[in-house]
Amino acid sequence: MSINNHSYFLIFLVFLIVSCNSDDFNKTQSGLKYNIVKEGDGPEFKDEDYILLAMDYYDEKDSLLFSYTEKGIPVTIRYNDTLWDQRGQVYEGFKMLKVGDSAIFKVNCDNLYSLSFRGEIPYGLNPNSDITFYVGVVATMNSDEFRLWQADQFQKRKELQMKQSEDQLYEDLSIIDMYLDEKGLIAMELESGLRYVVDREGTGPKPEMGDSVIVKYTGYLLDGTQFDSSDRFDKPYIFEIGSGKVINAWDEGITLMSKGAKFTFYVPSPLGYGTRGIGKLIEPNAILMFDVELMEIVKKNK
16 A cells, blocks of 8 residues: 555646546446546555545536545545446446546536435536546555554644644734734733733632633624624623633633633634634634623632
8 A cells, every 4th residue: 555646646637637638538338438547557446445536526617526636635435346336427437447547537417416426416517517527546445554544644634733723823923913012002921822901900719610700791803893792692691611612712811810800812813713713704713802801700619
């Protein structure tokens, strides 16, 4: 098993897409149009092997429906000779291939979604049109090899997400610090990246993980757009610290407050809603501000 040719297939798929010539296709009895562009020297598929495919496919208007060249993650399918015979034209095409092969398939849209994908045709696609697949066979793996590969891919994705989050944090902090400087505000800085300004000190003990707190708050984007407020509840908001019901910045920041305190939090996106965003106003990687007043602390042991 070797998957060191990922980069090659990424480049080669781009080449296939750019240089595709419809006159080069053969046709099977089922109607599959195919062109084996390059023959590799790898092994043929064995029953129950996992097949890793570099694959992009487009509709009749050349609109991209799925892209390996963008995601860099192979499509994984398990080889089953009998089952594949029942899965339509695209699987008929896959059966022609071995490791290292590259091909272009033109598959009937209705055949693809009814037999291969076992689902409804997406809105806007013509059932009688062709879906064009650009395919490269990256590798085959047995069950043990596949489990190891999955674990390795999971770890790599986790490390990549952590690196992207770290990069985003540095970018957000640069913007926040510039904003604070322009406004003439002096903020306290936490190791996590959270910035906060003490508008009013409180008195008494501070809440701990597991305690419940009652707060009033208003949330803003950095441009001043208000996206949320406890006023919409007609009463203060209550939650348990550390329960996962609020963003990380709140769990950390509110433990610095005493009853009666008012803080303004400046939240880099990894401590807020991250790359997913939320709702219509909070886009991915949005920096947030919160005015928070701590009204009451309900200790967990009481």
